[in-house]
Amino acid sequence: MNNFEFCNPVKVVFGKGSISRLSTLVPVGSKVLMIYGGGSIKKNGIYNQVVEALKSFNVIEFSGIEANPHYETCMKAVELVRKEQITYLLAVGGGSVIDATKFIAAATCYEGEPWDILSKGGFIKQALPLGVVLTLSATGSEMNERAVISRVSTHEKLNFASPAVFPKFAILDPEVTYSLPERQVANGVVDSFIHVIEQYLTYPVNAKVQDYFAEGLMKTIVEEGRKVLQNPHDYDIRANLMWAATNALNCWIGQGVPQDWSSHRMGYALTAQFGLDHAQTLAVILPGVMAYMHKEKQAKIIRMGEVVFGITGETTDELVQKSIQATEDFFRYMGLKTRLSEYGIKEFDLDALVEPMKQRGWKLGEHGNIDYKVAREILMMRL
Ligand code: NZQ
Ligand code: ZN
Numbered sequence: 001m002n003n004f005e006f007c008n009p010v011k012v013v014f015g016k017g018s019i020s021r022l023s024t025l026v027p028v029g030s031k032v033l034m035i036y037g038g039g040s041i042k043k044n045g046i047y048n049q050v051v052e053a054l055k056s057f058n059v060i061e062f063s064g065i066e067a068n069p070h071y072e073t074c075m076k077a078v079e080l081v082r083k084e085q086i087t088y089l090l091a092v093g094g095g096s097v098i099d100a101t102k103f104i105a106a107a108t109c110y111e112g113e114p115w116d117i118l119s120k121g122g123f124i125k126q127a128l129p130l131g132v133v134l135t136l137s138a139t140g141s142e143m144n145e146r147a148v149i150s151r152v153s154t155h156e157k158l159n160f161a162s163p164a165v166f167p168k169f170a171i172l173d174p175e176v177t178y179s180l181p182e183r184q185v186a187n188g189v190v191d192s193f194i195h196v197i198e199q200y201l202t203y204p205v206n207a208k209v210q211d212y213f214a215e216g217l218m219k220t221i222v223e224e225g226r227k228v229l230q231n232p233h234d235y236d237i238r239a240n241l242m243w244a245a246t247n248a249l250n251c252w253i254g255q256g257v258p259q260d261w262s263s264h265r266m267g268y269a270l271t272a273q274f275g276l277d278h279a280q281t282l283a284v285i286l287p288g289v290m291a292y293m294h295k296e297k298q299a300k301i302i303r304m305g306e307v308v309f310g311i312t313g314e315t316t317d318e319l320v321q322k323s324i325q326a327t328e329d330f331f332r333y334m335g336l337k338t339r340l341s342e343y344g345i346k347e348f349d350l351d352a353l354v355e356p357m358k359q360r361g362w363k364l365g366e367h368g369n370i371d372y373k374v375a376r377e378i379l380m381m382r383l
Pocket of ligand 2: 139191278
């Protein structure tokens with residue numbers, strides 16, 4: 001196991017009816033900006049629950065955060081925060097709303113051009129405090145210090161991380177996910193599964209706690225994920241998926257182990273240039289990364305295949321191939337496409353897709369050996 005330092009300060013309030021706890025979590029006297037997306041919270045009753053819980057607070061609203069949140073929209077919120085002298089941000093939504101809120105929290109206090117936070121790794125000294133009411137379990141953003149923001153004008157999608165943007169609290173009520181469209185449910189299952197993979201499917205460093213924990217999460221996500229579309233109002237399925245997704249990226253399983261994240265980073269361009277949902281990009285790319293890197297990842301691929309999908313076989317090669325196939329089959333079972341051509345993307349498009357990697361000189365993966373040329377080969381395998 002590698003050395004590590006770990007602190008996750010997010011207070012989690014989990015379970016039915018937990019939105020009513022808001023009034024005890026937001027500090028008394030706060031001037032709150034409630035930030036949300038395109039309005040799903042008004043249809044499913046979450047909005048009313050939040051407003052009711054915060055009735056003793058001075059609350060202003062900012063809505064219209066897009067899926068894959070736009071820098072341009074976040075900057076409008078920053079203006080409002082400054083004008084209204086907001087002291088506390090409340091994200092009510094999925095990963096996009098939470099990420100946008102983290103960026104708004106940091107950008108408000110940032111001296112200089114806030115885009116530098118994303119494009120140049122600008123240091124965040126300070127951020128406004130923020131809390132979360134989660135409405136979609138997928139990203140783990142509710143319990144981590146990361147965010148991903150897109151700039152429409154330049155077709156860029158970039159991430160940042162800072163301890164200053166850890167939420168102060170996260171309210172996780174599995175019942176709020178009943179209203180999710182099937183596509184978002186499936187996206188959440190696939191995204192959270194791949195978060196585990198990014199931290200597990202590298203090479204062994206004899207980190208037993210992390211490995212067993214990661215395998216428990218993957219088994220949970222696969223077992224419950226296979227049931228959820230047929231049983232959308234089953235509380236236990238939703239609760240297990242929600243808590244698994246949070247644990248998949250609250251950085252606990254990634255301590256002391258090598259991490260990959262190449263599928264995620266390669267996927268940004270697919271969203272920025274072709275508008276694929278975040279999880280859709282991953283379902284296409286991950287099987288390619290597994291196949292291309294099968295020698296480097298062999299031990300973990302075989303172990304994952306056996307533990308999570310019950311794969312058996314005679315030879316190493318057979319075990320590896322069957323494990324990769326089982327992974328792709330799971331994504332297809334969830335209803336996601338796994339080929340670029342299914343989204344109308346052709347060989348002709350690949351240069352543009354790897355151009356951001358080329359410009360930024362990214363070398364991805366646990367060995368840092370996936371540059372833009374290798375990325376192109378991996379994408380080529382996924383046409
Ligand atoms: O806009 P609203 O009305 O909120 O509707 C959303 C949106 O259309 C809808 N939705 C959310 N909760 C709902 C609901 N509809 C009905 N009922 C509910 N309870 O679902 C749609 C998608 O929401 P979004 O927040 O975009 O989805 P997700 O949670 O998958 O977030 C994706 C974003 O997170 C980033 C992705 O790159 C992407 O931008 N990620 C953030 C990470 C992090 N901060 O750690 C890690 C991830 O790997 C990921 O990169
Ligand atoms: Zn993800």
